[in-house]
Amino acid sequence: RPQQSAVCHYCDYQTAPPAECPECHVAGIRFGGVGTQKLEAEVRARFPNATCLRMDTDSMQHRDSHTRAFEAFGRGDVQILLGTQMIAKGLDFPNVTLVGVIQADTALHLPDFRAAERTFQLVTQVAGRTGRSAKGGHVLVQTLDPEHPAIQAAVRHDYDRFARTELPVRESYGYPPFTTMVRLVVRGPVEATARLFADHLAGRLRAASEQLAADARVLGPAPAPIGRLRDQFRVQIQLHGHDGDRLRAAVRQATTGLKGPERVQWIVDVDPIDML
Known part of the structure; x- marks a missing residue:
């Protein structure tokens, strides 16, 4: 407010607040x-x-x-x-x-x-x-x-x-500390491309889990709670399993040698602390 700017505290992006509604162009904007x-x-x-x-x-x-x-x-x-x-x-x-x-x-x-x-x-x-x-x-x-x-x-x-x-x-609901959890986040500048790769990755995870008898529950892909950050669309996949070693082995098998589309990145977070 002192700087008269709108700030995102996740990525530090700043912009001047609009003087009017960008859709209907009414100037009666009240900031609260x-x-x-x-x-x-x-x-x-x-x-x-x-x-x-x-x-x-x-x-x-x-x-x-x-x-x-x-x-x-x-x-x-x-x-x-x-x-x-x-x-x-x-x-x-x-x-x-x-x-x-x-x-x-x-x-x-x-x-x-x-x-x-x-x-x-x-x-x-x-x-x-x-x-x-x-x-x-x-x-x-x-x-x-x-x-x-x-x-x-x-x-x-x-x-x-x-x-x-x-x-x-x-x-x-099968969440820690009663299970091991792995979270994968796919991000990219084009939402459809990121989602398509996440679908492919989830399929590989399900196949690897079944092959290794990891007995994993695969949730997703679905939009991450913070669906867009720093101009990157974010899609998440969660895996839950009682056997942590087999679960990690399934993730390792599914991701080894996997190449994503251009400008699409992905991370694997074992026992994640941040779910957003």
Whole structure:
């Protein structure tokens, strides 16, 4: 907003925001948001006498920005520190007595089988920033799904409770830690070409799995959750299997010597962490 530009935080692409709708050419465009900039404006309006500092990828551009921000907060020069997940981990400020988790369920419904786990981790970590001294502390969690098992377990710091609800779901759908998982992502500048090669690759994976008795479940190809990135269309394939060695052998057999079309790239990710 300060630079009056629209920015993609995945590929850093920037462009000037449109002055009118590109389809109907109506000039009545209203820009809104629910991110850290919007939160900062709300906090400053409600607490005008408090010093507030925002920490996110837009405001922390210099190499020592994080260090200087944390030092200012630790000295008390800054009374309210707000930001993204970068302020949730590894901080120890004894004078912090109130922590607020805004939109705690933002990542809860992402197309990632670890979404609930990551939400539990984040809320638990943020909540752990307060109450580290004799002063005690309070944690306020904002959520649209307060009854979700991950939220319920996180606000109580109850790992066992979370595991008891999450693990049966993982097991019933055949996801880690009960299976080994391999994710393949095909990307290219032409969507039809990338999809056609992904279809071919999936066929080879199914054939190799059957030949090696890997007993693998092959899902896809299908558009990746982030279907286009840096002008590249992205298509994903997932393999799940109980025998990790045979699953990896099937992937190795299916991909050895495989040549893709020009400008089409593909990667193999064993036990993937990023599902987007």
